[in-house]
Amino acid sequence: MKSIALPADVIFNIYRLEYHEYDANVLSLSHVCRPWRDVLQRFPDFWAKIDLYLGGRNPEFKALYWAKRAGQKPLKIHVRSDSQRPVAHRAIVRTGLVLRSCMDRWDTFTMDARSREIEHLLPICTGCTPRLRNFSLSCRPGSPEDPMRLLVPFLPSVEPPSDSSRLFVSIHSYIPRFTTFGVGITRLSVNVSMDPDHHSFDLNDLFSIFQSCPNLIEFDFSALGSEHTGPASFDGFIVLRRLTNFSVSWVWNIEDVLNVLRLPALESITLHEVNWSDAARAALWNVLGLSHSLSSVLILQDDDYSYERNPVPFHGNPLTLSNVAIFHMWGNWTLLQPLLDLLTLPHVQELDLAGASIRTAHRLISFSTNLRSLSLRNLAEVPADLDPTPNPAPAPILFPSLTSLHISGFPLFFNYINAPKLGTLALENRFNSACIVNSGAFLRVVPERSASALTTLRLSGLDAGDKDIQWCLERLPALEELSILACAISDSLLSALASLPVPNQSQNTDWILPRLKRFTFDENDHITPSGAIKFLASRTLNPVPGITGHFGFKHLSHRDATAIMSYGSFLAAHHDIVYHMNLEDDDED
Structure with a gap:
């Protein structure tokens, strides 16, 4: 059969389609025949994406050839090496010279290499990058533990940055120093890790970044291991007029940072793993009070949520954050709870608290009735010797827009909630077994307050048994996902879910959970294979075929595992691994 030659424009469109979907296949298509290769030579978009492996053969020749074929297209350049094969200094220099010759066309430049390659190649690339929109630098493992200060030698465009200018810079494992190039940076992410006992990082490095990047809009900085950083020698203020998103992690003396900065446009602040001294709390309070556009506050600290002593008093004025829609606070509650006791969030829509006292959580949500998502994790009852004030009476608060609720540590807190549009409910008690008394009784209010909308229910660590949970499930016809972990249920509940109830005058003849699509039953001592x-014999067929989920047991024989797996992948991960290991052993035998 005679082949038909495709017109050049058709081949070009095939390349364009393949270029957007699978870049690596474009070269393979060029092997069809000479006309296809000729068309590829005239396809500049393909050549404008230059991937250079410094350990390969003559990377400088590839860079030169591809940059030429790209015409005047903006270039997306990725330079990489590995930790196994050393790169000759000559190859680094030659590649750097080629890249410098086309810096005026850089749109994206990323480099993922060892410190030696980075510190040799980058200084060669000194020049203007007027089109640059993304610059990323990542130092591979095997570099010194203490991050070095690295000068980024690029120069900015001759024209000053406009309000629409966007330049994203990401630096990993280096403390960056910027020339006037920093004026054009609008998004900056710096991530360094260091030896806590020997690092050379101090806050002056951070302040230098702020001073050299006055047009920042988003800033994300993490310095793991910098807990013992000494005070900065900087004296004065730094104004970042455009900064809207501010995120800092692992900077221990955060008060020195917050007291120096002036952020009039701040909309989002995230502080992770910082030391909440009295000075730090006062500095945070000052920022919150002055940031009138603030809509998101995340205070995150992995800590032991316990009441070992009285909360450290905080002598601040009450504060109402009227524009905050997202508020998360996890941390050392002896230090942070006094802040919450002075805070009001009238328009918050997403609230996530970890370790709060019941009284504090109740007070806060009672003024936040616009909530759509509420997570109260590790709720705690304050011991009477620390706070003799009784918990509030369990009168439910109406949340007309609440669709997601997660309560752990004290699931009885649900008695304070009335959410007619609730779609997802998680009630957990994994850490404080004293709080699960009468779990079954309060579960019976779930259908009353959320029956029409609830599609996801997760129960964990409750003493509710078959009768109470079945009563609840019978009244949740819209439920699509059910997860029950470490509860007092047995095969009796599974049997009720597996078949139609026996019809009589007090029962209907519908399936329990007729829309169930996903399930989890794990760590329930009285559930058997x-x-x-x-x-599974019933639910994999009716009433919704294609159900997914898994079972977990304390003990599971290979025979029972085989029977369960005959219906599909319905075993928890640890059972699944053992099951397939046994199959491999059987095959070897």
Whole structure:
């Protein structure tokens, strides 16, 4: 059969389609025949994406050839090396010279290499980068533990940055120093890790970044290991007029940073793993009070949420954050709870608290009735010797827009909630077994307050048994996802879910959970493999085929595992691994 030659414009469109979907296949298509290769030579978009492996053969020749074929297209350049093969200094220099010759066309420049290659190649690339929109530098493992200060030698465009200018810079494992290039940076992410006992980083490095990047809009900085950083020698203020998103992690003396900065446009602040001294709390309070556009506050600290002593008093004025829509606070509650006691969030829509006292959580949500998502994790009852004030009476608060609720540590807090549009409910008690008394009784209010909308229910660590949970599930016909972990249920509940109830005057003849699509039953001591098999035999066929989920047991025989797996992948991960290991052993035998 005679082949038909495709017109050049058709081949070009094939390349364009393949270029956007699978870049690596474009060269393979050029092997069809000479006309296809000729068309590829005239396809500049392909050549404008230059991937250079410094350990390969003559990377400078590839850079030169591809940059030429790209015409005047903006270039997306990725330079990489690995930790196994050393790169000759000559190759680094030659590649750097080629890249410098086309810096005026750089749109994206990323380099993922060892410190030696970075510190030799980057200084060669001194010049203007007027088109640059993304610059990323990542130092591979094997570099010195203490991050070095690295000068980024690029120069900015002759024209000053406009309000629409956007330049994203990401630096990993280096403390960057910028020339006047920093004036054009609008998004900056710096991530360094260091030896806590020997690092040379101090806050002057951070302030130098702020001073050299006055047009920042988003800033993300993490310095793991810098807990013992000494005070800065900087005296004065730094104004970042355009900064809207501010995120800092692992900077221990955060008060020195917050007291120096002036952020009139701040909309989002994230502080992770910082030391909440009295000075730090006062500095945060000052920032919150002055940031009238603030809409998101995230205070995140992995800590032991316990009441070992009285909360450290905080002598601040009450504060109302009227524009805050997202508020998360996890941390050392002896230090942070006094802040919450002075805070009001009238328009918050997403609230996530970890370790709060019941009284504090209740006070805060009672003024936040516009909530759409509420997470109260590790709720705690304050011991009477620390706070004799009784918990508030369990009168439910109406949340007309609440669709997601997660309560752990004290699931009885649900008694304070009335959410007619609730779609997702998680009630957990994994850490404080004293709080699960009468779990079954309060579960019976769930259908009353959320029956029409609830599609996801997760229960964990409750003493509720078959009767109470079945009563609840029978009244949740819209439920699509059910997760029950470490509860007092047995095969009796699975049997009820597996078949139609016996019809009589007090029961209907519908399936329990007719829309169930996903399930999890794990760590329930009285659930047996035989109960799971009966459930799967029915539910994998009716009433919703294609159900997914898994079972977990304390003990599971290979025979029972085989029976369960005959219906599909319905075993928890640890059972699944053992099951397939046994299959491999059987094959070897």
